[in-house]
Amino acid sequence: MRGERRAHLVWQADVPAGEEVWYLVLAGNPAAELPQYASDLRVGGEGFGLDVENDHFRARLSRQTGQLERLTYRRAHGLELFAGGEGHGEPPHIDWAHDYLAGDRFNKFRVTNWEACPNYEVVRGPLCVTVRRWGVPHSPLHPAISASDMLVDLTYTFYAGAPYFTKHGRMQTIQDFSLNYLRDDEWVFSDYCFDELLWMGEDGVVREGPVAPEAAEQMWGVGFYNHASRDAIFALHLEHRLDGPSAAPDGGGRVAAVPAEQRAVLRHADGPMMSYVPHGHVWSRWALRGTPRLLAGDTLWQRNAYLVEPFPEGAGGALIEGWRARFLAPLAVTAAAGGLPEAPPAGAAAAGALARTGEGPESRETKAALWAALRTVRDEMFYLADANVVDMGYVYDLRLQGETVQAVMTMPQRGRPLHMFIGQHMKRSLEETPGVRSAVIDLTWDPPWTPDRMSDAGLEAMRLDLARPRT
Numbered sequence: 001m002r003g004e005r006r007a008h009l010v011w012q013a014d015v016p017a018g019e020e021v022w023y024l025v026l027a028g029n030p031a032a033e034l035p036q037y038a039s040d041l042r043v044g045g046e047g048f049g050l051d052v053e054n055d056h057f058r059a060r061l062s063r064q065t066g067q068l069e070r071l072t073y074r075r076a077h078g079l080e081l082f083a084g085g086e087g088h089g090e091p092p093h094i095d096w097a098h099d100y101l102a103g104d105r106f107n108k109f110r111v112t113n114w115e116a117c118p119n120y121e122v123v124r125g126p127l128c129v130t131v132r133r134w135g136v137p138h139s140p141l142h143p144a145i146s147a148s149d150m151l152v153d154l155t156y157t158f159y160a161g162a163p164y165f166t167k168h169g170r171m172q173t174i175q176d177f178s179l180n181y182l183r184d185d186e187w188v189f190s191d192y193c194f195d196e197l198l199w200m201g202e203d204g205v206v207r208e209g210p211v212a213p214e215a216a217e218q219m220w221g222v223g224f225y226n227h228a229s230r231d232a233i234f235a236l237h238l239e240h241r242l243d244g245p246s247a248a249p250d251g252g253g254r255v256a257a258v259p260a261e262q263r264a265v266l267r268h269a270d271g272p273m274m275s276y277v278p279h280g281h282v283w284s285r286w287a288l289r290g291t292p293r294l295l296a297g298d299t300l301w302q303r304n305a306y307l308v309e310p311f312p313e314g315a316g317g318a319l320i321e322g323w324r325a326r327f328l329a330p331l332a333v334t335a336a337a338g339g340l341p342e343a344p345p346a347g348a349a350a351a352g353a354l355a356r357t358g359e360g361p362e363s364r365e366t367k368a369a370l371w372a373a374l375r376t377v378r379d380e381m382f383y384l385a386d387a388n389v390v391d392m393g394y395v396y397d398l399r400l401q402g403e404t405v406q407a408v409m410t411m412p413q414r415g416r417p418l419h420m421f422i423g424q425h426m427k428r429s430l431e432e433t434p435g436v437r438s439a440v441i442d443l444t445w446d447p448p449w450t451p452d453r454m455s456d457a458g459l460e461a462m463r464l465d466l467a468r469p470r471t
Contacts, residue, residue: 010127012037012160015331022341031359031367034397034408037126041160046445048120048131056163057308061156066117066133068095068156071233073308079231084190085278088140094189098152098171099137100182100288107145109137111152124446131156136174149177150294163309164323173244173298176254178262181289184302185235185270190280194224197272198234198311204324206234206317211272219270221320222283225311232311234320235283238327239303242266245295254295264292266300358400366435370398370405373429379422385461389422392462393453396444403437405430412449419443 015021044051048066052059053074060070071094073079083092090112099110111133118135134153139145153170169184199211200221211219223234241247245254246264255263265288272283287300305327307320353360358367374395379387389395389409397408407426411419423441430439451464459465 013331031364033359033399039126039160041126043124043129048117048122048133052129052158054160062091062093064091065112065114066120066131067093067112069093073231079193081189083188094187096186096188098184101180105180107139109139109147111137113138113140127160129158148174150174164305164307167304169302171300173294173296175296178291178293180291181286183284184287185285188279188282192280194226194281196225197274198223198225206320217267217269219268222270222272224281230310234307236305236324238305240268241301244298246298258293262293264288264294363400369433370430373433374426377425377429387461391455391458405436405439408442408444410444410449
């Protein structure tokens with residue numbers, strides 16, 4: 001019995017405001033190959049410790065925690081944003097969130113105290129890269145003092161061709177507890193590379209200079225820029241909400257037992273400063289303060305976008321406001337209702353071809369023979385099972401160009417790095433297929449192999465549960 005399969009589709013779209021564009025999505029071609037895009041997105045490193053760059057910036061993620069460590073602009077003089085100094089004995093990052101203070105202001109629990117990232121998921125593609133990390137923040141005295149009060153889940157997403165990246169955050173209370181304050185967006189920049197403060201209030205208008213006192217509790221954007229270079233960074237706080245028992249509108253249930261002065265009140269406040277000794281420029285959103293008591297199930301959500309475009313004189317505010325409008329009103333994607341648009345007139349010529357070399361009808365029989373050949377190659381670590389490389393999900397791609405075949409493969413885990421033990425058998429089987437002169441076997445660890453790549457036959461061969469959801 002085949003489980004349900006789902007996929008996330010990502011493609012580049014350029015649609016004028018208020019207009020409609022049709023995209024035709026085709027599936028089910030057995031000769032299909034992995035997509036190839038002309039993309040400026042380049043990724044280096046392994047696991048969550050990546051260097052991600054496009055034509056606008058280069059981002060370096062900490063090899064210890066996965067936190068954003070450095071950001072280098074690709075313009076002119078190559079401004080590099082970093083946090084110097086020794087901090088509090090933690091590795092310095094420009095993104096210091098998320099953390100909270102608890103125990104009568106005794107202990108600060110931070111994701112930047114992780115010795116190693118507890119859990120992570122990385123998806124690398126030609127159009128975007130996502131790095132998700134989650135776990136319980138650690139005390140400076142971990143594990144002697146360890147709290148399982150709150151789960152923090154953070155995702156960075158970097159895009160091809162975009163002068164911004166995004167961060168989605170979730171802080172979920174696991175059990176009832178009291179804290180002193182909580183910060184969910186804190187950034188530090190050493191070297192004093194900016195000379196003006198930027199901020200955005202509830203009205204969505206960008207302003208320069210100190211934050212107006214009446215706007216201090218409703219900050220929806222903050223940043224800095226330099227008058228001479230016009231370099232800038234601006235954080236757009238697109239979503240910020242508290243869900244769960246403490247946010248119940250009637251205050252009933254468990255919330256009623258919490259004294260009014262201890263009930264959680266989410267604040268959209270920020271504290272940007274041009275100079276914070278001993279760090280430099282800083283902004284810090286204290287989302288909860290005043291010793292609130294959180295209840296199990298309370299969840300604080302955030303969605304932020306960080307712009308690194310220049311701040312042009314006389315037009316910088318409008319530029320940022322335009323980005324905010326686009327983020328808050330993204331393209332609406334819906335499946336076609338009532339069929340496809342009207343077909344082109346008879347005799348109209350099509351521009352180009354949908355199928356690439358190796359994907360068209362002329363390659364279908366050869367492709368089928370190549371996949372059949374690979375099904376004869378087994379992972380010999382499994383002695384009696386039919387653990388062939390296709391049904392085990394080891395083969396990521398199979399490309400055919402003339403008489404040359406390229407296969408992209410992986411291994412289930414890095415404890416088995418000598419892939420050519422299997423790869424040489426793959427190469428031999430492919431080259432024995434009629435019409436093939438040579439075969440090239442390439443290894444990739446990205447994306448990491450998971451059991452979801454196994455076919456139903458592979459699951460059955462490994463005696464794994466066929467009824468579990470397949471995503």
